[in-house]
Amino acid sequence: MGILITGLLLGGTYALIAMGLNLQYGMSRIMNLANGEILVAGGFAAFWFWTAGSLSPLLTIFLLAPLAFAVNWLVYVVVLRPLVKRAKTRGQLEVDAILTTFGLSFVAVGVMLATFGGDYFSYSYMLTPVEFWGETYAVNRILAFVAAVIICGALYLWLNISRAGMSIRAIAVSPDSSRLVGIDVPKLSALAFALGGAVTAVGGALISTFLTLDASTGVIFTLKALVIVIMGGVGDVRGTVVAALLLGVLETFVARLIDPGLTLAAAYLLFILILLFRPQGLFGRRQS
């Protein structure tokens, strides 16, 4: 029971991170492999504000979100849009995007190593234990979970109700047809990319309250987010949430019962099963 709840709490934060990646890959069609570095940068920001200005991470995210939005929007417009224009096919864009975002991720790691050093960083925020059903949990994990749920919920509503959100979902389904019905695809793709980056950075700030990060851990989070997005189905918000919770629970099980060093192997096991049996995602329809 304790494992299940801890797993769900972890999965909630994963859902937020994967949602960020899903906005970028599913909606604006850029496989962003620098996603984990945005997360770590968000964590760094939260750490820095907490130690230097003792600003609570829950407040930092309000500063962080617009900043990350702006940075990611710039990255999209300056770095990635030329590739989108240059690419003749979807495959070409994918290869280019993968190489470019690898480049960006290494540059980001290099810059973070140069400015912050290679040390692990962690801080204790709200490390008070609470007890229910006979198990103790740290308040920071619960807070992060609640914040993730609120943000995910808001995002879900925005995507389903607002005009911009629905247009973005239309792009996810078919970028070519959405142009025909008067959707400004380049502008909204940039918006989705920037929003995805902002969500990921916020996720990073939240995750830094209870996990130890260092400049080069980004790639692990990128991998986990990718596994979740593929498991949930590309562009599918509901699937992403379910997959994230599943991964959180599985990881916690493996870490508690077998060995904490095997979390990535656990994620991979899920990944292989999905690739073999449901490559279209948990709720996806098989493409003809």
Add this chain to the structure above:
Amino acid sequence: MSSGDYKALALSLALLLIAICLPWVVGDFTVTLAVNMAMFTVLATSWALFSGPTHYISLATAAFFGLGTYTMALGLDFLPYWVLIPLAGLFGALMAGIIGLATLRLSGVYFVIFTLGLAEMTRQIITFVQNATGQKGILISIWFEETTFYWMLVGLAALIFLLGWLIGRSRLGFALRIIGDDEEVARHSGINTSLSKVMLFMIPGAAAAMTGALIAPRYGYIEPLIAFTPMLSFQVVIMALLGGTGRLWGPLVGVIPFSILWEIISASFPNQTTLLLGLSFLLIVYLLPQGFVGLLLKIKAKLNNGGGS
């Protein structure tokens, strides 16, 4: 064979001869650098054999390399060195086959993601097994001169080139060129696209595992962090793409300058190697999409045009 083929053959043999004689001419430091270059030539050329025609970016090199290193480290108690190298190659091909069967039927993105974490996952599992059995690293008792490693790697590189040349002339190579141009067309003309890709992927798998096995005694002490360095996969990708994957000799053109640059950067700014990797990726995508080979061919075409008109 046409006269062009004979010319190419003569040139390759001359280059091979120069490569073999190199250790007698240069100093110890250069030989150490040359070992790295020979190693990356094997890895990058075999990488390009698969990723060039298919456009699938494989990041599994480090995983295969580590598999080979561990085959050597664990097997030396039972088998001689010379048997273990082909054995490692066999394991590498087997592992590549399994990965290929699971991922290569799907879109290229899945393959990239899968290979991205493969080295890290294998490392986690080996660390776990070592912790469970109470073992730490493994000492390797045999040892060779740097020049011996160099000659063995040059030999392996020559084999890879030969293999690449043969594949280029075979039915498989023809099929792969069609797949690279248009997979749909390839499928309609009766090519089993997944099987061709899986078979081809076994080559870099075997080559990287053999390299890892061959070079394991150079480390002396094997532990997961040494055997599975994720950086290795990225270095290979950059060198191959920098050189260009359109020609068999393309990666070699990338390996030589990048190895030297890498040596300089890691000697004077050891913390900035990741930054270098990142900037190289960006450079390739924006300025050299076809690598040095593409650049050379473009210049050549321009010169020919200028002379003809």
